[in-house]
Amino acid sequence: MSGPLNMIGNITAIDEASTSVNIVHGTHSQLVAFLFLNIWPAHFGIPALLAIILFSKKIQRHGTFINLCVTFFIVGISSSLLAYAGKTTGPEPSKMLCLLQASLLYGFPPMTSVAAFMLVFQASSYRNAIVTLPIYLQMFLVVRASYYGREMLERDHVLRFWMMLISPYVAFFVAVLATAIIGAGSPRHVSRNRRFFYCSVESLPLTNTLTVFAAIVLFATVFLEAWAMVFLYKRYHALKNQGAKARSSLDLSMPIRILAFGFYLAIALRFGSSISPHGPVFLLFDLTGFISLSLLSIKAPGSPVPDIMIATAATVLLLIFGTQRDIMGVICFWRGHRPSIQGRLVVSKPIEMDYNKSSPSQGPEWPRFAAV
Numbered sequence: 001m002s003g004p005l006n007m008i009g010n011i012t013a014i015d016e017a018s019t020s021v022n023i024v025h026g027t028h029s030q031l032v033a034f035l036f037l038n039i040w041p042a043h044f045g046i047p048a049l050l051a052i053i054l055f056s057k058k059i060q061r062h063g064t065f066i067n068l069c070v071t072f073f074i075v076g077i078s079s080s081l082l083a084y085a086g087k088t089t090g091p092e093p094s095k096m097l098c099l100l101q102a103s104l105l106y107g108f109p110p111m112t113s114v115a116a117f118m119l120v121f122q123a124s125s126y127r128n129a130i131v132t133l134p135i136y137l138q139m140f141l142v143v144r145a146s147y148y149g150r151e152m153l154e155r156d157h158v159l160r161f162w163m164m165l166i167s168p169y170v171a172f173f174v175a176v177l178a179t180a181i182i183g184a185g186s187p188r189h190v191s192r193n194r195r196f197f198y199c200s201v202e203s204l205p206l207t208n209t210l211t212v213f214a215a216i217v218l219f220a221t222v223f224l225e226a227w228a229m230v231f232l233y234k235r236y237h238a239l240k241n242q243g244a245k246a247r248s249s250l251d252l253s254m255p256i257r258i259l260a261f262g263f264y265l266a267i268a269l270r271f272g273s274s275i276s277p278h279g280p281v282f283l284l285f286d287l288t289g290f291i292s293l294s295l296l297s298i299k300a301p302g303s304p305v306p307d308i309m310i311a312t313a314a315t316v317l318l319l320i321f322g323t324q325r326d327i328m329g330v331i332c333f334w335r336g337h338r339p340s341i342q343g344r345l346v347v348s349k350p351i352e353m354d355y356n357k358s359s360p361s362q363g364p365e366w367p368r369f370a371a372v
Contacts, residue, residue: 024196026304028089034197034304034311035083041314042076049322056330063165067115071108071168072314078104079198079311087192095187098199102190103179105198106210111172113214117221118164175210182206197307 026034046069053061081101087093182203183190189202321327329335 022193022196024194024304024307026196026307030304030308031088031197034308035080035088037308037311037315038076038079039083041318042073042080045318045322046073046076046314049318049327052327052330058330059326063161064115064118067118067165067168069317071112071115072317074111074172075105075108076314078108082192082198092192093199095190098192099180099183099187099190099201102183102199102201103176106179106201106206107172107175109210109214110175111168113217113221114171115168117217118167171213179206195307196304 050066050069050073053059053066078101081097081104082088082093085093085097087097092098179201183201186201186203190199191202192199194200194202
């Protein structure tokens with residue numbers, strides 16, 4: 001470890017001019033918007049949401065949802081480092097500061113992709129009778145558990161639980177360390193000028209490796225996500241065939257939130273871009289655990305729109321998941337709090353399945369999806 005640290009420390013003594021070419025062309029107002037979209041959620045919105053979840057006895061969320069919030073907190077703080085130092089404009093910041101920010105931001109895609117996959121992995125593994133719903137990807141957990149009527153207590157899988165929580169940060173640390181070593185070895189390729197809003201390291205092997213790694217994880221995530229939707233559709237169709245009232249048997253609050261994320265992602269993906277601006281690349285975009293992946297060629301690498309669109313992710317997280325009824329009940333405490341199933345799913349009894357059919361041979365009322 002002393003070698004990489006010494007290399008980073010020696011950057012400040014290097015007097016080489018940056019050879020990075022400016023790619024993104026932005027204005028002062030766009031820079032202000034970018035900083036605002038990163039600063040207010042990371043410094044106010046997300047800490048407030050976490051405080052409500054952690055200290056309120058009326059709200060339950062799984063640790064993987066906390067991971068998601070922490071992820072956006074980290075990227076918000078990382079994106080604000082130049083603002084802390086007063087180096088968002090004017091002369092280039094010090095190589096030490098610039099490499100620190102670039103390393104943290106380059107660790108973001110691997111961390112979020114692994115965190116999202118762990119949400120889905122948990123969803124495909126746990127079948128609790130009482131399940132907390134941290135975020136909509138947990139829908140797979142809810143759908144599959146209720147569909148098959150199996151039970152698996154979380155306390156029996158403590159090691160796996162902690163591995164799921166820690167693994168995103170392992171991926172983050174590896175990416176940060178790799179970026180720091182590469183940037184320290186070639187400080188002239190570390191600059192703010194290249195990406196305008198934040199510092200970056202010009203290294204195609206590095207950025208391509210990060211995007212390919214994240215893409216592989218995200219493909220698995222999307223697969224499980226689609227699987228969950230199939231289960232939900234089959235169960236909803238079975239309820240209609242049995243004459244059940246869909247509105248009372250299946251609360252669509254959770255699917256509606258998913259559609260809201262999907263709509264936003266469709267807009268974001270229209271403008272989004274990856275870290276590397278050269279050639280066909282994987283577009284990585286993570287909103288509150290809903291991962292989308294697109295292969296495209298970047299037509300306008302100089303546009304600031306992708307960075308600004310992606311910067312809105314934390315705000316969207318707060319607007320959609322911070323306005324759930326149980327959370328709003330704590331915020332608007334003067335209105336009183338009515339007991340609800342918000343954030344929980346109760347399976348009253350196992351569902352007997354005929355696996356040769358597309359729907360249960362008999363089954364109780366489909367549990368309500370109050371929310372994540």
